Amino acid sequence: MKNRLPLVVWAALVVLVFLAAFSLNREGHNIIGRDFSESNDLAWQLEEFYSSIGPTVLNPIDREEAKEQLTVSKQEIEEYRYWYGSLPAQISNIHDQYDQRIEEARAAKNETLQEALTKERDIKLADINKNFEDDAHVEAKIRKEKEKALQQYLNEYNNRSYSLPIAYEFTNVETGETFSAGDVSVPSIYKKQFNSAKGYFKAHSLPGQGDARNEWTSSAPHGDSVTISNEDIRAMANTVQSFEGVVSIPKAEIQKGSSLYSQYKTFNRWKYGSYAFWFLGLVSLITLLTVMKFQKAWVIGTPFDEKYANLKIDLKLIALILTGLVLFVYIDSNSYFMDLFKYPRLGRFGSWTVTFLVFGVLPTILLAFQLVHGVERWKQKGAVEADLKDTYFIRFLQALQTMFLKKSIGVQTFILLIGFFLAGVGFLTIFFDPVFFVLYSFCVLFLGLPVSFIFVRRVAYLNKILVATEAMAAGRLNEAIKIEGKSPLAEHAKNLNNLREGVRSSMTEQAKSERLKTELITNVSHDLRTPLTSIITYTDLLKDESITPEERANYVDILDKKSQRLKTLIEDLFEVSKMASGNLELYKQRVDLTQLLQQALAEHADDIAQSGLDFRTDIPDDMLMAYVDGQRWWRVLDNLIVNAIKYSLPGTRVYVTLRKRVDVAEFVVKNITKYELGENVDELFERFKRADTSRHTDGSGLGLAIAQSIVDMHGGNMKIELDGDLFKVTVTVPMK
Incomplete structure (x- = not known):
């Protein structure tokens, strides 16, 4: 304690x-520094006065003129006419209401009642017929209801009275007419002036003008409601009148025994009590x-x-x-x-x-x-x-995870267990009351048997899946499992089919990999052996002392070219190997790709001129900056330009484009190929793969493979597209 x-x-x-902090935040602005004349309660009552003084005193409408402004549309006439259905339907309804009562009066020999009912029925039938014959007849009814609605609403609003003891004096700015009540010259607790400097008082003529209400309705005899439209309201409204004058609440009204004394006292208790709290x-x-x-x-x-x-x-x-x-x-x-x-x-x-x-x-x-x-x-x-x-939640999740490894199967199993339990309970209840036997039989016929049928079908389907799975495990991948319905077993069968397709694709890829490996070994051997054979041959020729100096110089020149060719092949092979192993480092910096492409094109200007190709370039005038390894990216551009020069059909155009796309730079080369390419252009990315399958042109076959590796290391993308003989390479690289 x-x-x-x-x-x-x-x-x-x-x-x-x-409590003090919350109340200060919520009520402080209504209390601090304010007196009773600025209270919300008084403000609401003043608003009531200002909203009612215009329609009731300063600018009331002429009711008779307002009634003349009411309109009735063709749509309103049709709705009124067909409210209870078509003409035959309404006539039949009237006969149903009166014929039996008339017959009962006749049987009772009450002629007075019989005549009254007959007359009442005939009047209603005549009125219904006239409704369908004469639009003016219906219009008059609707107009009468609208006049009633207008009268009711104006009476209701004009009967409202404001509760404040307000003194006012208003003078119409245009007509000079003055309206007043009370003495505005006595001392006051609230006074508001309306004039040209402070703004005139705007008196509306209709209740609802300037606020949310703009439609009036009244219940019609046939049960519908008649609505006075916005058009009618605008037509009957007077022009808004401007008034100057003064509104005041005399100070005497807050003295003891006056009408506002209680409110004044209550506000002060609230104010000073709040200060105290x-x-x-x-x-x-x-x-x-x-x-x-x-x-x-x-x-x-x-x-x-x-x-x-x-x-x-x-x-x-x-x-x-x-x-x-x-x-x-x-x-x-x-x-x-x-x-x-x-x-x-x-x-x-x-x-x-x-x-x-x-x-x-x-x-x-x-x-x-x-x-x-x-x-x-x-x-x-x-x-x-x-x-x-050790929380209950973790324990529950662990148990739930174990039970519902496959959610749908877990739910179905859970429901099945509950079903078996209820079936056992139901079987016991039939021995206590025969009524339960009827209910139990109904459940067995319409619940138990259908569920059992579904369960047996699922088990049979499961056996089919197991047999098919055994066939897949044995390597027989030709036949897919049939998908039946949308059950979890069907989903499992679908997954097994996907697995089967994956295995088949893997085997196909493995065969392709073996083929490419064989081609790689063959191509490497061929491309390395060709210059090496030439080197050995011309070295032997140089040993002959009888050759002329011109021949010797020619042989040395050939040896130099072949040596350079062999050196290039070996360097490209080493570079591809380093890229594949991830040992190549990039040194990124801000590089102007526009300038880099212009340099690459300028370096191959002589080769382009000798090739007979028409290079068309679309390069930005401004700098196109990107964070790349300038030396490596120049290699990408160089390889693609050289590739276009070597393998483009002579006399055709080559299009080279560099542009910005959102946050990436895009480099595109398009040309017409000299050689016919197969459908699988992705193989061109393979090492030592060349469009010239006879391998009579210079080149290592590593150009696209090197370019692809460099682009990948920069987080970019390189794509080859082939449409007939149109060959297109698109390279994109992030600029940031």
């Missing part, structure tokens, strides 16, 4: 601080920061410590959230409690005190208890991790 009283006082002070909140805050600082010992060592520590962490979290929610809802809903000062009652203060203790102080104590114990638990190394692993 020693620590309990300080804790209760501390919690009460905390709640008072929050906000001051109390400030004192409470200062106390909390000085003499009543929170102490951990207040909530430790209680009889609840051990019980709370044994709770799972998810239960603790739920309790913490609920406690905080209760406290927040209490403070949020009671921050308007300043009404207690407006209408003070001992019972209301007693009720507020009880709720303050139960829903304010108690949740604050519990919240402090939970937070302190949570922080202490957090400080213990590894304690929170252990608590998280």
Whole structure:
């Protein structure tokens, strides 16, 4: 008990601080620095006066003229005419209402009633017939209802009275007509001037003008509602009139015994009571920061410590959230409690005190208890991790995961188990009451047998899948499993078919890989052996001392070219090997791709001129900057330009384009191929793959492979497209 009283006082002070802060935020702008003349209650009553004085006194409409402005549309006539159906249907309905009653009056020999009913029926039949014959007849009915609606609404609005004891004097700016009530010259608590400098008072002639209401309705005799349209309202409204003058509330009206005295007194109680409570909140805050600082010992060592520590962490979290929610809802809903000062009652203060203790102080104590114990638990190394692993939620998820590894099957199995259980219970109930036998038979026929049929079909389908799976395991991949329905087994069969296709694709890719490996070895051997053979041959020729100096110089030149050719092949092969192994490093920096492409084209200007090709370029005038390894990216451009020069059909055009697309730079080369290419252009990326399959042209066959590797290392994309003999290479690289 020693620590309990300080804790209760501390919690009460905390709640008072929050209540004061919330109420100050919500009501402060309505109270601080304001007097009764600026109160919301008075403002609402003044608004009521201003909205009603125009239609009722200053600018009322002429009701008879307004009625003349009402219109009836063709659509309204048709809706009224066919409200109860077609002419035959309405006539039949009238006969159904009266014929039996007339016959009963005749049988009772009550001639007076018989004649009255017959006359009433004939009048209604004649009226219905006239409705379908004469539009003017229907229009007159609708107009009458609209006049009634207008009259009712104007009467209702004009009978309204404003509750404030207001004195006013208004003069029409145009006509000079003056309207007044009371004495506006006496001392006042509220006074508002209307003139050219401060603005004239605008008096509307109709209720609803300038606000949300713009349609009037009235219940018609046939059950429908007649609506006065916006067009009718605009037609009957007077022009808005401007008035100058003054509106005031005499100061005498807030004296004791006057009509506003009660409101004036209530506002002041509310105002100064709020000031007092906000001051109390400030004192409470200062106390909390000085003499009543929170102490951990207040909530430790209680009889609840051990019980709370044994709770799972998810239960603790739920309790913490609920406690905080209760406290927040209490403070949020009671921050308007300043009404207690407006209408003070001992019972209301007693009720507020009880709720303050139960829903304010108690949740604050519990919240402090939970937070302190949570922080202490957090400080213990590894304690929170252990608590998280031991939660009810984690245990539930683990159990659920084990049971529902395949959710749909788990759900169906769970339902099936419940079904079997209920079937057993149902079977036992038939021995207690024969009525249950009927119900049980119904369930067996319409629930049990269909479910059993579905279950047997699923088991049969499962056996088919197992047999097909065994065939796949044996290597027989030709026949797919038939997909039946949309059950989990059908989904499993679909997955097995996808697996079968994956295995077949893998085997196809493996065969392709073996073929490409063989071609690679053949191509490498051929491309390395050709220059090497030439080197050996011309070296032997140089050993002959009888050759002339001209021949010797020619042989040396050939040896130099072949040596350079062999050197290029070996360097390209090493570079591709380094790229494939990931040992090649990039040194990225900001590079102008426009300038780099112009340099590459300029370096091959002589080769382009000798090739007989017409190079058409589309290059930006401005710089196109990107973060790339300039030396490596130049190699990409060089390889693609050289590729176009070597393999383009002589006399054709080659299109080279560089442009910006959003946040990437795009480089495109298009040309007409000299050689016929196969359909699978992706193989051109393979090492030592050349369009010249006879391998009579110079080149290592590594150009596109090297370019592809460099582009990939830059995070870009390289794509080859082939349309007949049109060969297109597109390279994109991120600019950032």
